[in-house]
Amino acid sequence: MSESNFHPARFQNRVALVTGGSRGIGRACCLRLAQEGARVAINYRSGQEDAQETLKQIEAAGGTGMLVQADVSDSQDVDRMVGEIESNWGPVELLVNNSGIFIYQSHRELTENDWRQMLDVNLTGTFLVTWRVKEGMLKNNFGRIVNMSSLSGLQPRPMSIAYAVSKAGVVSFTQSTAVAWAKDNIRVNAVAPGLIDTEILTGVNQDDLDKIIEATPIPRMGEVSEVASMVSFLLSDESSFTTGQTLVISGGRCMLP
Template sequence: MTTDATFNPRRFQNRVALVTGGSRGIGRACCLRLAQEGARVAVSYRSGKADAAETLRQIEALGGSGMIVQSDVSVEAEVDRMVSEVEAQLGDIELLVNNSGTFIYQSHEELDLAAWQQMLDVNLTGTFLVTWRVKPGMLKRQFGRIVNLSSLSGLQPRPKSIAYAVSKAGVISFTQSIATAWARDNIRVNAIAPGLIETEILSTVNQEDLEKIIEATPIPRMGTPEEVAAIVTFLLAEESNFTTGQTMVLSGGRCMLP
């Protein structure tokens, strides 16, 4: 994994971080970056145990420490068990990256209630459940840093991924509301809205559509998980201590907010 000028091996020393969906892609990149900068990292996964174990192996190869923990973030009982296991093994969770997500690329003719419900259950309700489970401890300690993974789809119309876009727009609204509610309790909450990132989530998108999007991007390429992880760690760190309730866009210029 490459690093940049903001890399600080002591930035998260003695902090405990939970990364949902940490077994691969953006989640894995976040786990590795946090571990490199001193955090003890809990790698949450739903079904990819081997991938999660590989993430932990890479963390340990970097000299870091952590654990893997299984959970379906859309199920309250599983979220409760996950957080309890992390607290018992690593300590109080101070840094949270809500990265678990699912994506379906389909037209409105194909979209049905089951797909709609799946998008909302994992992407939006899952973000809520994990956040609500760590909330009491963060409020008690008067410290917490949360980054929620939204998407460029939450900011722009997406006729071929309607349910996904709605769920990610909900993540942005959720971020803004809880950031306002908890700002005086020293809990900062921000979101990231990536555009095209080189991950397996794009496997359902046809190559022709991907090429059209890249061609329309001012920086004409896809982003990398490591580029997302760099912004995640910035938002978790004290360098961004006056930043809360924001959604940072990483899209190569495809979306430019005022």
């Protein structure tokens, strides 16, 4: 993506938090928001080296960032993380709930532990972080939230049942909170990526990936920068009359409505 596609002052001095910001889509969102003027808190759970690389890239480009370690499925961790951001920069104004885990498995392999872990991180984690930052947004009458759903939350996924359910829950959470806070100048939207070229695909059979690409009208995998562009748009004033929506970025493999 060329520099001309960025808006350097779009989020000037806004405080942003990107969960799962150490790599993949999360890193791309961190870099995009920083290039557009935001001060970006990069959340990670255990990948400290990856998170440090994200911060390094932000600072090399002249941006401002900070690392905040937390397990988003742990309410005490989330409270500590957001408190650290607030004490340094003030309330979170832009939130990207990107943390997520994915397991590719059949129904015969899916265990109760897998189910609980998937919902704890992907859905409850989205709730916990949002609930911790929303009071600051309500107090200041300003907030922009983008939740990371997935094409899996919109279509049947027999090889990732728990993941699909968790991401469908993110869509519903987005819709309900958008209505709850619309009059408080807080907009909540979601992005539902299709097949994106990230490390989350590790373990997925290459033949299965090839079949998905063949079934995609734009016959390729998406890039993380393309998802970050959508996220930036939804956080910006360019989408000022948009809330409660889930925007699909899938090369045409899923078309709504």
